Amino acid sequence: MPKGLYIHIPFCDHICTYCDFPKLLTKGQRHAEYIEALIQELKLYQQNVGFSNLQSIYIGGGTPTALSVEQIQPVFDFLTEQIQMNQIQEFSIEANPENLTRDKIQYLKAQGVNRFSLGVQTFHESLLKRIGRKHQAQEVIQAVANLKQCGIKNINLDLIYAIPGQTLDELRDDLRQVISLEVEHISAYSLIVEEHTQLYLAYMRDQIELTDNEIEAKMYEVTIETLTEAGYEHYEISNFAKSKPSLHNQWYWKNETYIGVGLGAHGYVKGQRYQNTRSINTYIELLKDGKLPMIESHALTKEEMIEEEMFLGLRLLKGVNLKAISDKYDVNIDEIYGKAFEELIQKGYLEQKELNVRLTPSGLLMANEVFEQFLLSI
Template structure:
């Protein structure tokens, strides 16, 4: 039974050069109609696939705080009425430093939002312009100060490394500034140049200057060292938190648990079925208006696929995959399933096998994808 929900707000006031998420420019969009349809989707889904209660909710985008304070009020009030969130543990919304005014913070606080995820990416203002961001270093500091004043005590910053023209010293400075702001959580991801982005087109034209691989490795190792020295626990490959502030919602994904996905382009995983909603807003709105599910496609996850996902998602966590949990969930011994692959990875120094679990080594952190692919297309469906 799903106890988590992701809600997608596809509107942005500007489009970042690296972003391939489902999003559109805010201007002239049917925002009010979208909110109405979103709430209808939630209500119908709760009727068709009820749950005893949601423990985590994550509102992402796009840019959720591109909505006006009034629109946020309508959305959050409606969610309060149609979703079982009375006993919610973690209630997150993504915020942009440029669009998180005090009146919006007041609305978020009013409806129980207790975690803010702020897209910062870098504190280097030249790099910010280069990736299409419009905020500045000072606007991030101001946004955090306003958030603290409004009563928010759980703030996460998203950072990126491997950006065009980014030097290791630039990322070191960004890490140091993030730590100095005393936020509870930091997520840091390397740039992936995805299709349908400005960066993809520039790369294809030979106009994108990316750091060499050795610089990216240096940036990541610097991240590990500095967050550790600052007392931030690395609990997943790209995520670091003060004790007790690990993202409960993201752990749902890494633990291969089920969750609802609401909104245009949203993904969900309910009753063994993974699904994706229509991305284009007109198609999403039309499906809701006609009373049908707005799903683009669905996929029933097979037992073998569940096991594969458990490995490449679970190994992202620093605690790894516990043997007893694996066997309880899937009815098979982990070592019986993947003994040969694990032995090979041990020989390469990429995984460590303890008496109770398997986890990535320090070297394995750097070569995670090479580890994960060892667990794909190994087992046969029976």
């Protein structure tokens, strides 16, 4: 039974230049019809899969807080009526600093939300403008203050580094400022220029220059060093926590099943990975007909499950337990990946202690190369 529920709200007040997630400008969209379809999708999963084992809910986007209380209320009504909320250990929502008012925080807290994730990205105005963010640094400071005043203790701040034109000193300043806010959790991601984004178009037109690989690696090292020295545990490639690692995201890394609903959402249920349509019109019409809005689904083979167990689990700094994987799938993992282990350990990318294998500091910098070694057919 799935342990996590992801809900996608695609609406945004503006479109960031780097964002490749399913999103739509808030103005002029079919908000009410979308929310109605979303609830219909939730009902279908309630009937066919069930919510009895859920431990986390994550509302992402888009920008969920771009919707008004009246627009999003039906979603919370459904959740509180159909799910035993006392079994939900972590209820997260993504928000932008500029539209997270104290009234909205109090409302969301009353609905059961106990973790807020803010898209900060950087504190430098010129860099914010470059990636299409509309907030200002002071609004981040105010939003965090509002959250704390409302009794919210579990706060995550997202940072992005390797923004075109960003310097190491600017990154160090971002880290200094985010540490000064004394939040529970920090996520730090290297900017990826995805196709079909405004940033990609600017790159193809030679309007921007991407960050050099060596500088990007140095930025990652500086991020790790600075945050760990400040008392944050580096528990996953891009995530740092004082005492509360993200429960919901660990379902992904531990290869647990989860339900994903909403435009473009992904899920993993009953051994099947699926993706929803990214077209709002198709999404609404399919659900009006009582059909799930999937455009792609794939039943994983045993071999694929083992592969995912390895490369997802290795994202966690504690690594993977080989005996646990062998027992779970009734295989000898050394027979399957023994050669890969040997080569990666010789390169200094992996280290093994008894039955546990994990990335080394060098392996963190070469993580994608490491993961590729576990995408071999068995």
